[in-house]
Amino acid sequence: MNRKYLKYIAISLIGVVGVVASCKKSFLELQPKGEFLGSNFYANPSQALEGVVAAYDPLVTETGGIDNTYSDPLGALNAGSDDCVAGGGSSSDVNQWQVFNNYTLNPSVGPQDQFWAINFQGVNRADVLLQALPSVPGLSADLLKRYTGEALFLRAHYYFDLERLFKNVPLILTPLTTAQVYTVTQATPAAVYAQIEADLTTAVADLPPTVVAAEDGRVTQGAAKALLGKVYLYEQKWAQSAAILADVNGTTPGGTNSTYGYALLPNYGDIFDPKNKFNSESIFELVHSGTQNYTWSNWDQFKSNIYVQMVGPRSYGGPLYYSGGYGFNPVSTQLATAMKGDPRYPYTIANIDSLTKATNTTYSPSYQNTGYFIQKYAPLLKNVVTTGTIDLNWPNDYIEIRLADTYLMEAEALVNAGSNTARAQALLDAVRARVGLASVPVSLPNIYNERRLELATEGHRWFDLVRWGQAPTVLGFKGFTANKNEILPIPLNETTNGSKIKQNPGY
Template identity: 75%
Template sequence: MKSKYYLYTGIVLLGMGTIVSCKKSFLELDPKGQFLESNYYANPDEALTAVVAAYDPLVTETGGIDNTYSDPLGALNSASDDCYAGGGSSSDVPQWQAINNYTLTPALGPQNQFWAINFQGVNRTDVLLSKLANVPGLSADLLKRYTAEGQFLRAHYYFDLVRLFKNVPLILTTLNITNVYDQPQATPEAVYTQIETDLKAAITGLPTTVPATEGGRVTQGAAKALLGKVYLYEKKWADAAAMLQDVNTNYGYKLLPNFGDVFSPKNKFNSESIFELVHSGSQSYTWSNWNQFKSNIYTQMIGPRSYTGPVYYGGGYGFNPVTTELATALKGDPRYGYTVVNIDSLTKATKTSYSPSYQNTGYFIQKYAPVLANKVTTGTTDLNWPNDYIEIRLADTYLMEAEAELNGGGDQGRAQTLYNAVRARVGLASKPATLQNIYDERRLELATEGHRWFDLVRWGQAPTVLASKGFKAGVNEILPIPLNETLNGTKLKQNPGY
């Protein structure tokens, strides 16, 4: 490892790799080779390229020491009661199988990818924030915006890290080969304090809106939404309610009349989208582009195997079959058909077929499904799905605010109004806005979107709800520190129970 290359990417705390540059639109990325830090940040164009590189780990789908495919939805859905791991067999993507049945060890599980990708993001934002002020010709307005973007992104990466691992190093400056192994774990409280600090600083430097050509870039509303969510996780109920109320009332976001339109690739950056991770279907990827994909490979992963059904639906690899429990909970709910597809019923009705995957239930994820109307015609079909992932959307912030209002003894009437709005959008009648009803609504509204496992953990319900999957209280609320991160003389201590 040569220290002069460490500044941009890493598969552990420190690493080597490529800067990526703009192509086609803001976050459609292609590798453009290696650059030395000493030769970079020479002009505003290079500063923008570095900003794009700081966003890049958000949509990185491979990572860790083995470069394994690692879309976070696959692991998070496998860990929850929404889905099973599935796939071709009990050994297919073993990282997802291990978190599905809670046989995680420091050497086996999705932690390598979560750790590597998020620390890659931390590393890139640390470098970005250390260099921007000295970029020749960079205007004061761009300096302010790029700095705010870097602060938001660093907070985002650390929020994932502290939720997933709890005990992580807090690195706010660039490292070199002599000190990378000397980083101790910070307290979770210190990490959360830094996340708050970064987000508060970011808010004032971000635009309230961005044009479609900059879709995916963070806005002031997104930073406030993330800060409100952070407060919620810290149980700072009044702060969470106030911040989320600001988002929900002052930025022009609106629930879409048709629930299914939220997830359509033809409706990106819609009025409900607060922070959206962009996936391009136009870059003609083939299998030779491994570790470069910015399309949505997860769409292909969750389709039914060897599917020969109606032409509007494509096949896939059979991962994350929906649990019968979730399908049953959704039946009779207007969101059912936009969330779950019953391939067993579909193939029987059309006299077609598919090959059942491991842990098959017959139910598959619809929100990100390989619908052929979304298929692109260039490159390898499996690798070029354009489905975005809306990480924060208005229905989510409505329900988070309602939860905060109730927990903090806040405005009960407002909590009821927000809860009613989410239900009314899909034609459901009002019910009392109790905490349990809000918990239930979050499950049905946000099913398979990657929130469920985090929700169960923070509510303290995971040991009971996930007991049948093997969840162990006091252990599985967080992931193990990756084995390789605790070797070679590092100061990192393994999480309890692993």
């Protein structure tokens, strides 16, 4: 971990954040309020709750690393996949996305600094919280159990991202002292995965099945089961993955889960509407607020969704649907071709070339322009919030885990396990039927294709290609090198100046 964040961890600082008002108030609409020394904090239940919120905070951190570079993970992950290209104003605009797009990243240049720093900040905050909670005066047994479950889920979540991105990472389960900072070594992937499983298993038992509207965004038992099922899938523990995902998906694919209330939405496009947050398809949703009056002076505080502005067309002058944007992550021609004729196309891809030509209007092509842009997170005029700087106050949430995703994960696990193909078929059929598509035989190739079309531009594609072993073939045209680019380089600052952390192979 870079020295800035190691020092941060060593003195156990907690960034405390609070709830702000919005049209639909939720627990995780965050606003930084200050920092407190961990040893002097957690004096009462109220401060314990602030510590819980602080542990969630890195999930929606828009800047990270040693230079506070813009770091929304969707931009890098989409650029590295075949869903999108990097785009932007030039070949050096947000360079960490550019080098992931063309696989020229190295230990000093790439998105790895932000991924590493933000996730380890999350690990530290969860570790501090877990250490402090049992001693908080006046904290009830029920709240202790729930807060512990949330902290364990969050630590598992941060470590799952670290493991998928870097593979070889330190396993830190307690706050580090200054002396310990420089003795950190990497754990085996098996040890990290075992800890992730243990944390999530305990979290499942500790967390509530549902939350009230004012707590939307907090982790539930269903979210913990969904993440654990996903972890098992990555470990190729097919039977365990299918079993726990079945709890999330419910008895009848396409119906409503009677325990958690999950159900596929009838209209695919409604999933991504910021006026439809925390809908029945949402299992784990990262909250973004559009009402915090951000300006450029708030660069390291944003909890709005700046990615929305990033992916809009540059200098857009067409029909009044879009506010315009910075031209990042143009959709690839490969994805546009794959989705042609699919009912999900208009909710996934905006053909700005065709739109402006048909209306005799213009936009400025971005670097690597394809004419196709992301629609799921488009900066639509109807979503503009007229507080602060418009570019910096988009309210769109990011649903990291949703029901169609868990349907397809369970179907994949069942097919790999060679069991209950009838249920796997029903799960696949339910995803397709929701958008009016006929049944296709359940098979791994058909499940893989459905994941691509259903989840396009949502940040899953790169991870899917890597875990399926398809990345060298599918991403070879971008420069992907087998046995190297399946993971990112560890940031240069983490492996120098006496550090015991070793660089990943090939870098």
